[in-house]
Amino acid sequence: MSVETAAEPAVRRNRLRLSAAQRGTLIAVAIFVIMFGVYGWKQSVGLTPNIINTAANKGALLALVAMAQTLPVLTGGLDLSVGAVLVLTNCLASNIVNGDPLMTTLGVIGVLLVGLVCGAINGVIVVYGRLQPIIVTLAMGAVYFGIALALRPQPGGSVNFDFADYMTRSTFAVPHSVLLLLAVVFFIWIPYRRSILGRAAYAIGSSEQAAYMSGVPIARAKLLAYALSGLLASISGLLLTAITYSGAAKAAIANDYTLNSIGAVVIGGTSLFGGVGTAIGSIFGAYVMRTVGDLLIVFDINPVLQPLFVGMVLLVAVSIGSLRVLRIKNKLDLFR
Amino acid sequence: MASLAATAARHIDRPTLVAFGCIVVLLLLGALFEPAFLSPVYLVQQLQIASFLGVVATGVMLVILLGHIDLSIPWTIGIGGMMATGATGFLGPELGVALAIPFGILCGAGVGVINGLGVAYLRAPSMIFTLGMNAVAQGLMVWHTGGFAPQDRATGLMRELTVGHLVPGVPNPLLIWIILGAVTIFMLTRTTLGREIYAIVVCFIISGACAAATGVLLAGWANRSYQAMGDPYLLPTIAAVVLGGTNILGGRGRYIGTVAGVILITILQSMLSVIQPQRFFVPLGLEMPADTFRQVVFGVVIIGMLLIYGREKLVR
Numbered sequence: 001m002s003v004e005t006a007a008e009p010a011v012r013r014n015r016l017r018l019s020a021a022q023r024g025t026l027i028a029v030a031i032f033v034i035m036f037g038v039y040g041w042k043q044s045v046g047l048t049p050n051i052i053n054t055a056a057n058k059g060a061l062l063a064l065v066a067m068a069q070t071l072p073v074l075t076g077g078l079d080l081s082v083g084a085v086l087v088l089t090n091c092l093a094s095n096i097v098n099g100d101p102l103m104t105t106l107g108v109i110g111v112l113l114v115g116l117v118c119g120a121i122n123g124v125i126v127v128y129g130r131l132q133p134i135i136v137t138l139a140m141g142a143v144y145f146g147i148a149l150a151l152r153p154q155p156g157g158s159v160n161f162d163f164a165d166y167m168t169r170s171t172f173a174v175p176h177s178v179l180l181l182l183a184v185v186f187f188i189w190i191p192y193r194r195s196i197l198g199r200a201a202y203a204i205g206s207s208e209q210a211a212y213m214s215g216v217p218i219a220r221a222k223l224l225a226y227a228l229s230g231l232l233a234s235i236s237g238l239l240l241t242a243i244t245y246s247g248a249a250k251a252a253i254a255n256d257y258t259l260n261s262i263g264a265v266v267i268g269g270t271s272l273f274g275g276v277g278t279a280i281g282s283i284f285g286a287y288v289m290r291t292v293g294d295l296l297i298v299f300d301i302n303p304v305l306q307p308l309f310v311g312m313v314l315l316v317a318v319s320i321g322s323l324r325v326l327r328i329k330n331k332l333d334l335f336r
Numbered sequence: 337m338a339s340l341a342a343t344a345a346r347h348i349d350r351p352t353l354v355a356f357g358c359i360v361v362l363l364l365l366g367a368l369f370e371p372a373f374l375s376p377v378y379l380v381q382q383l384q385i386a387s388f389l390g391v392v393a394t395g396v397m398l399v400i401l402l403g404h405i406d407l408s409i410p411w412t413i414g415i416g417g418m419m420a421t422g423a424t425g426f427l428g429p430e431l432g433v434a435l436a437i438p439f440g441i442l443c444g445a446g447v448g449v450i451n452g453l454g455v456a457y458l459r460a461p462s463m464i465f466t467l468g469m470n471a472v473a474q475g476l477m478v479w480h481t482g483g484f485a486p487q488d489r490a491t492g493l494m495r496e497l498t499v500g501h502l503v504p505g506v507p508n509p510l511l512i513w514i515i516l517g518a519v520t521i522f523m524l525t526r527t528t529l530g531r532e533i534y535a536i537v538v539c540f541i542i543s544g545a546c547a548a549a550t551g552v553l554l555a556g557w558a559n560r561s562y563q564a565m566g567d568p569y570l571l572p573t574i575a576a577v578v579l580g581g582t583n584i585l586g587g588r589g590r591y592i593g594t595v596a597g598v599i600l601i602t603i604l605q606s607m608l609s610v611i612q613p614q615r616f617f618v619p620l621g622l623e624m625p626a627d628t629f630r631q632v633v634f635g636v637v638i639i640g641m642l643l644i645y646g647r648e649k650l651v652r
Contacts, residue, residue, distance in 0.1 A: 139635040146631030150624045308475020314468035
């Protein structure tokens with residue numbers, strides 16, 4: 001009897017309380033709305049469809065890479081090769097997404113397949129080679145970047161104009177890149193999140209040992225997480241090709257996207273220790289990261305200072321995430 | 337003599353032996369293409385180039401031994417080089433030249449202080465915190481060069497430090513690396529620093545200082561400093577430490593292994609640039625930039641060697 005009365009308020013309190021991941025996503029949404037509002041207000045011409053389209057395209061590029069980063073992070077890993085896969089698929093797309101509609105379609109499929117294979121290679125080495133994800137993806141990132149250089153030694157190339165235009169246009173002020181993001185969420189992220197292997201990824205991130213003991217398919221779940229990560233990065237590579245109409249193998253691009261993707265994941269409320277977070281949060285995290293750059297421009301701060309601000313945002317975000325240290329009762333929990 | 341052999345045996349483990357074995361095999365293979373690979377002049381020159389990597393790898397190894405990682409290496413090297421050459425702008429023309437080297441290293445150590453405090457006290461994941469610091473350091477350096485034209489010439493002492501020979505036959509950078517290595521081995525095996533509570537902060541400071549010292553040496557070597565001077569050093573540094581048998585999760589590793597890793601990476605890089613494997617693909621109609629092979633071979637060698645001896649135990 002007394003147990004029931006004690007349990008009831010607890011249930012009511014739980015109904016009001018959001019999970020850590022939901023709270024993180026909401027905070028990211030709020031920060032983005034405020035920042036973008038300030039951007040629109042300070043912008044001399046206001047938020048015209050053109051400006052929104054440009055901001056949406058730029059943000060979608062990073063949002064896709066951030067989603068790609070989220071999947072390995074949820075399993076407690078990290079993918080330092082997302083930027084390199086983006087650059088590789090960008091260089092490949094500037095070579096093969098061309099010609100008549102049939103060839104273009106085949107080219108798109110080819111690019112997505114290459115991304116999937118790159119991710120799967122990372123996954124195979126991490127799972128069956130039993131090496132640390134950070135060193136595997138750092139080394140494989142170098143390999144992918146080297147191949148990208150071979151595909152496109154000098155910046156250039158071309159892409160099917162209609163395809164590129166369609167990917168980057170707006171219809172009724174709704175940017176197609178945002179529709180692409182929605183499609184990725186509905187057709188890749190949500191089915192993945194609900195699948196057995198998707199839930200297994202969360203279990204592995206929480207505790208690999210416990211997941212193993214419970215019979216969770218660890219190898220397959222990790223493989224899928226890394227492979228999907230490569231696929232998402234290649235979608236971003238395609239979009240980058242459509243936006244720039246060309247390919248370029250620059251180390252700075254790869255590094256910038258890798259760094260920003262991790263920042264976006266952290267801001268989006270995903271725990272870097274794994275097991276907590278969503279790709280939706282990472283999308284808004286990515287838009288926050290990109291709006292930082294836009295704000296620098298409207299506030300007339302030299303854009304070359306962008307790394308400084310992005311780095312500071314990352315440091316602050318990761319430090320706030322660490323404030324749990326102050327709340328924790330048993331210090332041993334920290335060394336879990 | 338017997339005790340010396342015993343000490344040596346204690347310091348050399350399997351990864352170290354594999355790495356040294358690979359160096360010998362690489363040199364012999366290279367000699368088939370180009371006999372000059374075995375000449376003492378070439379070898380000493382390689383050791384001199386290896387010293388730059390060796391100095392930065394020393395600091396990174398300490399951090400990795402703790403189970404952390406320092407991804408702020410590239411721009412800490414940049415800070416070391418650019419602050420040392422630009423010291424006159426902060427300290428005045430006389431003091432700036434005299435104190436250029438300590439000033440550069442101190443600035444790098446400053447990056448290490450922040451890294452260390454963040455990782456030790458905020459318990460932020462070192463991977464992310466140092467990645468963020470790298471971006472901040474980059475921003476600060478861009479600001480530094482954008483705000484006013486800094487002095488980017490190396491001072492005479494920096495030049496002397498990298499191209500001179502204090503001991504005949506031994507280039508100065510190699511001498512610096514040998515001294516630094518001896519101190520590190522002494523610290524790792526004879527002192528209790530590793531058990532002290534401030535170890536994390538101290539190791540990050542050492543890592544920052546070592547990276548900055550490499551920046552100073554590189555600035556002396558090239559006679560000037562420039563923005564992205566540290567960028568090509570991140571992967572080789574971590575690779576050298578990990579190939580030398582230091583476990584990326586911390587706790588295990590020998591300095592002599594790092595030495596082997598550094599020499600291995602340097603010789604691999606040098607051979608790729610001498611042999612130019614991409615020219616064998618030209619008859620097949622494949623024109624590839626030289627960097628392709630450097631990157632691909634690098635990645636494959638690191639993964640391949642780790643698969644031989646760096647694997648973790650199965651989860652059971």
